[in-house]
Amino acid sequence: MTAGRPSDGTRPSGMRCDVAVIGAGTAGLVAERTARKAGAQTLLIDDGFAGTTCATVGCMPSKLLIAAANAAKSVRKAATFGIGALEPAIDGHAVMARLREERDGFVAATLRSIDEIPTGICVRQRARFTGRTTLALGDGTTVSAKAIVIATGARPSVPKVFEPLGDLVLTNESVFELPSLPESIAVVGAGPLGLELAQAFVRLDVDTEVFEQSDHVASLRDPDVAKEVKRVIGEELIMHFGVKLKATHDGDLVRLAWSGASSGEKSFARLLVAAGRSPELHDLNLVATGIGVDDRGIPTVDEATLQCGDAPIFLAGDADGTRPVLHEASFEGFIAGRNAAAYPDVRPIKRAAPISIMFTDPPLAVVGAPRSDEALTGLASYADQGRAKVDACNAGLVRIYADRDCGRLTGATLFGPAMDHIAHLIAWSIERGETAGSLLTMPFYHPTFEEGLKPALRQICKAVNASELDHVDEAAPPGA
Ligand SMILES: Cc1cc2nc3c(=O)[nH]c(=O)nc-3n(C[C@H](O)[C@H](O)[C@H](O)COP(=O)(O)OP(=O)(O)OC[C@H]3O[C@@H](n4cnc5c(N)ncnc54)[C@H](O)[C@@H]3O)c2cc1C
Numbered sequence: 221m222t223a224g225r226p227s228d229g230t231r232p233s234g235m236r237c238d239v240a241v242i243g244a245g246t247a248g249l250v251a252e253r254t255a256r257k258a259g260a261q262t263l264l265i266d267d268g269f270a271g272t273t274c275a276t277v278g279c280m281p282s283k284l285l286i287a288a289a290n291a292a293k294s295v296r297k298a299a300t301f302g303i304g305a306l307e308p309a310i311d312g313h314a315v316m317a318r319l320r321e322e323r324d325g326f327v328a329a330t331l332r333s334i335d336e337i338p339t340g341i342c343v344r345q346r347a348r349f350t351g352r353t354t355l356a357l358g359d360g361t362t363v364s365a366k367a368i369v370i371a372t373g374a375r376p377s378v379p380k381v382f383e384p385l386g387d388l389v390l391t392n393e394s395v396f397e398l399p400s401l402p403e404s405i406a407v408v409g410a411g412p413l414g415l416e417l418a419q420a421f422v423r424l425d426v427d428t429e430v431f432e433q434s435d436h437v438a439s440l441r442d443p444d445v446a447k448e449v450k451r452v453i454g455e456e457l458i459m460h461f462g463v464k465l466k467a468t469h470d471g472d473l474v475r476l477a478w479s480g481a482s483s484g485e486k487s488f489a490r491l492l493v494a495a496g497r498s499p500e501l502h503d504l505n506l507v508a509t510g511i512g513v514d515d516r517g518i519p520t521v522d523e524a525t526l527q528c529g530d531a532p533i534f535l536a537g538d539a540d541g542t543r544p545v546l547h548e549a550s551f552e553g554f555i556a557g558r559n560a561a562a563y564p565d566v567r568p569i570k571r572a573a574p575i576s577i578m579f580t581d582p583p584l585a586v587v588g589a590p591r592s593d594e595a596l597t598g599l600a601s602y603a604d605q606g607r608a609k610v611d612a613c614n615a616g617l618v619r620i621y622a623d624r625d626c627g628r629l630t631g632a633t634l635f636g637p638a639m640d641h642i643a644h645l646i647a648w649s650i651e652r653g654e655t656a657g658s659l660l661t662m663p664f665y666h667p668t669f670e671e672g673l674k675p676a677l678r679q680i681c682k683a684v685n686a687s688e689l690d691h692v693d694e695a696a697p698p699g700a
Contacts, residue, residue, distance in 0.1 A: 226269070226344040233361055235343075237263045239560045240355060240365035242347045242504070244334065245272045246546060247537025248371035250553025251560065252341065255369075258561035263363060265355070267346040269334060271327040273373055273538075274546050280326045281396040282416055284319040286579055289423035293581065300612045310425050312401030319396060349508040352531055367532040367560035370519075371553060372504065374497035374538035382408075382467055382493060388474045390492045401426050402489040406476050410437050410459060412578040414494030419580050422457050429486070430459040431478055438578055440586070442633040444599070448617040449584055449635050460484075467491060499539045509533060516541065524568030526556045532563045543574055573631070573650040577640050582616050585643035588631025588650055590621035595630055596683045597621050598656065598676030602636040605672040606698050613637045620646070620656070620676045627655040627684040638669040645670065657686030667698075 239255040241248045244266035252264040270276055291308075298305040334342065345357035355363040376391035383389075390398075390405075392413060403426070407418040410432035422428040437453070440446040450459065462481030467474055473487040499518055506513060511528040512520045518541045519528040526534045534556035537549035551572075559566045578584040582602075602608045602616035616636025622629050632646045649659055656677040664671050680686075 226342045235263060235361060235363045236365070237261045237363070238366045239263075239369065239557070240265060240347075240363050240367075241369040241371055241557070241560075242266075242355070243371035243373055243500075243537070243539070244269050244342070245371060245373045245537060245549065246274055247373075247539070247549040247553035247556070248369065249334070250550050251369045251371055251534075251536055251557035252337070254554050254557030255561040256338075256341070258558060260561035262341055263343055263365070264337065264341050265343045265345055265347045265357065265363070267344065267358070269331075269342065269344055271330040271334075274549075275323070275326040275330045277393050277396060279546055281319055281323045282392070282413070282420075283579060284322050285315075285396070285420045285424075286416060286581075288315045288318070289420035290581060292423050292425075297612065310401070312424070313399065315424060316396075316398055316400055323396065346503075348503060348505040350505070352509050352511075352533070365532075367534065367563040369534045369536055369553075369556045369560050370501070370504065370539055371536045371549075371556070372500040372539045374541075374544060375500050376493060377496050377498045378493050379408075379495060381465070382491065385467055385469065385474055385491060388469075388472075388490055390490050392494070392497075395492055398490075403427065404488045405490045405492055406431060406474065406486075406488040407492045407494055408432075408465065409494035409496065410434075410461070411494060411496065412438055412576070412584075414492070415453060415457075416579050417492060417494065418459075419453060419457055427488075428457060429488075430457060431463055431465055431476070432459065432461050433464060433480075435461050435481070438584060440584075440633065442619055445584075445617050445619060445633045445635050448615075452582065452615045452635075453580060497538065497544065499541045501539060522568070523571060524555075525559055525566045526552055527559060527566050532560070534560050543576075545576060548574070573647045575643050575647050577643055579640060582613065582635060582637050583640040585632075585634045585639045587634070587643050587646045588621065588629075590631035594624070595621040596624050596627065596680050598679035600672055600674070600676040602669075602672050605636075605669070607667040607669050608637050608672065610667060611637065618642075618673065618676055620673065620680065622656050622680045622684075625684070627657055627680045627686055629654055629656065629659070636669070636672065642670060642673065655686065656680035656684075 238260035240263045241252045242265050252262050256262045295305050295308040347355045350356045405428050407414045407430045410430050418428050418430045437446050437449045463478040464480050466477045470487045474491045475487050477485045511531050521528050521535045536552035536556035538544045555569045573588045576586050598620045600618050608614035618634045621631040629650050660677050
């Protein structure tokens with residue numbers, strides 16, 4: 221018996237199992253494995269088994285492009301330190317070739333893990349519901365299960381206005397296949413995906429402009445941090461906020477006209493749509509299940525159990541439209557797989573503080589979900605911070621949120637050097653119930669970016685009269 225991906229051979233026309241998982245991305249793979257380890261007979265149904273969005277067209281290729289861009293930035297920045305370097309010579313073919321080579325390595329590793337799944341579990345078909353616990357597959361096979369996990373991920377939303385542009389329009393599903401870097405690119409959307417890729421392109425000498433219909437960067441609710449993000453990223457990247465777009469063909473190019481807060485016209489070699497990703501639920505025929513859906517067509521789901529109403533149906537990963545990041549897809553796969561296997565013994569599982577990170581330079585991170593009107597806050601700037609000045613990356617602003625009564629941390633909006641790492645310290649502190657005062661009694665090595673949090677923590681301590689403040693009133697080292 222061989223294990224792994226389906227052979228596309230013949231199958232019985234009707235299949236039965238305890239848990240059927242639709243979608244073999246990160247969430248679905250974890251859900252199937254968790255259910256199988258719990259003793260359930262499982263089926264894992266996917267129309268491609270391509271190796272997860274993260275590895276193929278998501279986290280990994282985007283970070284590979286950013287890594288190339290940051291290498292170019294380092295060469296340009298060398299002169300700041302008195303080190304002579306020529307303007308970097310960017311070989312677009314080589315950049316994209318390295319990206320794909322490394323990306324393919326990540327995909328191969330994922331496919332190897334799928335190959336370890338026992339024979340007969342993986343089914344290469346598209347699935348749709350025919351009832352609460354029954355599915356029809358693309359080849360006419362029927363599946364009957366005791367419980368079903370929906371882990372179908374999300375797909376890029378491309379506004380209809382861009383459809384006539386055909387191949388000139390890119391999404392995350394096509395941009396990493398470009399043979400070389402384009403001459404110029406218009407990026408639609410100033411969310412994490414749009415800003416990460418736009419900043420990478422401009423650093424790789426691609427003439428890049430960002431167009432965003434709202435006034436906000438990355439849906440940020442903190443107006444001060446949002447302003448700083450716009451200012452700092454805007455120093456190297458042209459961004460147009462509050463604009464509506466019209467796009468037409470201009471020979472081989474896209475002619476973009478924008479109006480609103482600003483107006484203009486320009487032709488670009490390509491247009492990258494990064495205007496959000498919608499849960500991939502539309503052709504599942506959810507109506508056959510009778511489960512409730514919200515006005516976006518997304519099933520109403522209990523965040524702690526991932527159960528849809530009282531049905532034996534569970535929703536995990538990007539398909540549920542919340543927390544669309546990798547570690548959450550994985551954890552949700554675990555919750556959904558556990559509860560699907562145990563159904564009807566469904567148990568709530570505590571969710572950790574949410575983190576979202578935008579891997580721009582500097583990075584932006586949002587941790588927790590505090591109500592800013594109900595929280596105490598402390599603010600700290602990185603414009604004059606010691607370590608940031610040493611490394612010539614002194615820009616950014618962080619705001620930490622805490623409970624009014626005792627200063628217990630509830631969240632943070634962090635924009636500055638190393639905030640992708642510091643976000644974890646804040647999230648772990650929230651999980652441990654740390655207060656601003658208790659954090660200040662912990663060691664802060666000098667000179668580090670972590671020291672830059674101290675002014676914000678002290679402001680919170682002062683507001684709650686935390687006794688730790690006396691204990692930690694040390695001589696401030698330079699720039700801390
Ligand atoms: C460009 C980009 C960059 C990102 N960067 C980061 C990052 O840096 N850090 C981070 O944490 N997250 C990042 N993410 C998000 C992260 O990639 C996702 O949260 C995660 O991959 C979602 O996994 P999933 O299992 O929900 O979906 P997927 O991996 O997309 O799996 C869904 C699967 O379901 C299958 N499917 C769909 N419908 C059906 C059907 N009807 N029948 C059968 N099969 C079906 C699909 O073919 C697919 O294989 C990024 C995403 C993108 C797009």
